[in-house]
Amino acid sequence: xxxxxxxxxxxxxxxxxxxxxxxxxxxxxxxxxxxxxxxxxxxxxxxxxxxxxxxxxxxxxxxxxxxxxxxxxxxxxxxxxxxxxxxxxxxxxxxxxxxxxxxxxxxxxxxxxxxxxxxxxxxxxxxxxxxxxxxxxxxxxxxxxxxxxxxxxxxxxxxxxxxxxxxxxxxxxxxxxxxxxxxxxxxxxxxxxxxxxx
Amino acid sequence: xxxxxxxxxxxxxxxxxxxxxxxxxxxxxxxxxxxxxxxxxxxxxxxxxxxxxxxxxxxxxxxxxxxxxxxxxxxxxxxxxxxxxxxxxxxxxxxxxxxxxxxxxxxxxxxxxxxxxxxxxxxxxxxxxxxxxxxxxxxxxxxxx
Ligand SMILES: [Cu+2]
Numbered sequence: 001x002x003x004x005x006x007x008x009x010x011x012x013x014x015x016x017x018x019x020x021x022x023x024x025x026x027x028x029x030x031x032x033x034x035x036x037x038x039x040x041x042x043x044x045x046x047x048x049x050x051x052x053x054x055x056x057x058x059x060x061x062x063x064x065x066x067x068x069x070x071x072x073x074x075x076x077x078x079x080x081x082x083x084x085x086x087x088x089x090x091x092x093x094x095x096x097x098x099x100x101x102x103x104x105x106x107x108x109x110x111x112x113x114x115x116x117x118x119x120x121x122x123x124x125x126x127x128x129x130x131x132x133x134x135x136x137x138x139x140x141x142x143x144x145x146x147x148x149x150x151x152x153x154x155x156x157x158x159x160x161x162x163x164x165x166x167x168x169x170x171x172x173x174x175x176x177x178x179x180x181x182x183x184x185x186x187x188x189x190x191x192x193x194x195x196x197x198x
Numbered sequence: 199x200x201x202x203x204x205x206x207x208x209x210x211x212x213x214x215x216x217x218x219x220x221x222x223x224x225x226x227x228x229x230x231x232x233x234x235x236x237x238x239x240x241x242x243x244x245x246x247x248x249x250x251x252x253x254x255x256x257x258x259x260x261x262x263x264x265x266x267x268x269x270x271x272x273x274x275x276x277x278x279x280x281x282x283x284x285x286x287x288x289x290x291x292x293x294x295x296x297x298x299x300x301x302x303x304x305x306x307x308x309x310x311x312x313x314x315x316x317x318x319x320x321x322x323x324x325x326x327x328x329x330x331x332x333x334x335x336x337x338x339x340x341x342x343x
Binding site for chain 1 (some may be wrong): 202231232233234235237238239240264265267269271274276277279280281282283299300303305306307308312313314324338339
């Protein structure tokens with residue numbers, strides 16, 4: 001039988017561990033051992049997450065035929081980037097990964113970024129093979145399935161995804177530490193989380 | 199005397215035209231998201247029906263899009279979003295329906311040019327009763343909320 005005093009100590013200790021974990025943002029998924037070969041918006045090879053290792057990274061998931069959720073997610077990443085710049089926090093990287101390699105190419109990603117005047121100095125847009133893409137999406141918990149489509153007079157067909165609306169925060173070691181709703185993320189919240197990991 | 203008649207006829211024409219042209223459908227705060235040539239954008243606005251019967255937005259026209267569709271973004275499940283075409287959007291009497299991000303939008307498909315922040319474009323909305331309503335939409339990233 002544990003004495004009342006010991007029980008109290010254990011309870012306090014347990015409480016400390018709990019709050020400690022909460023403050024430290026638990027690891028959701030560790031990508032440290034994985035290597036996903038993508039190309040960026042300039043068609044340069046980028047192994048994810050290797051190429052951002054050592055940097056806290058904000059990761060968004062998009063497809064460029066998307067006119068609503070994905071532009072919102074992208075714009076929110078821009079707002080995070082601007083706030084970080086304003087607060088003089090350095091060494092943060094941004095990555096937007098397409099879950100639609102069938103319709104997205106480095107060129108469509110580059111145009112998607114350029115027309116929005118995004119600062120790409122610390123931001124890469126990535127696209128890979130279907131196999132690589134699907135395996136990463138499964139690992140990080142992003143659902144992306146083909147939904148409705150539009151057919152043009154020419155017969156050309158484009159389709160839209162039903163997809164997880166998400167931005168993730170990855171630590172310097174390539175572990176996903178927190179999920180946010182991409183299209184409606186609270187910029188202050190993620191900037192505070194970045195500070196706590198930095 | 200002849201002159202006065204002429205003026206009266208002219209004034210009648212002008213006022214007559216004005217009152218018949220005055221639409222009971224009012225569009226406010228129209229804006230378009232930036233998007234690259236060959237990509238898709240979305241048009242957002244607020245539409246108010248000041249008439250005495252429910253109207254419906256049936257379709258829209260944009261010179262620089264190959265196709266225009268009325269769409270809605272919908273929630274499939276927690277954190278999972280989709281988008282689909284809708285046939286018509288009812289605008290009930292004395293009601294403002296908001297076409298806004300994560301909700302109703304007019305989808306501008308396969309643009310023939312870059313649509314960039316600060317530009318302005320004319321768009322035509324087709325209503326069941328009000329007919330064609332022209333609006334000017336400004337290109338911006340997000341409305342001031
Ligand atoms: Cu749409």
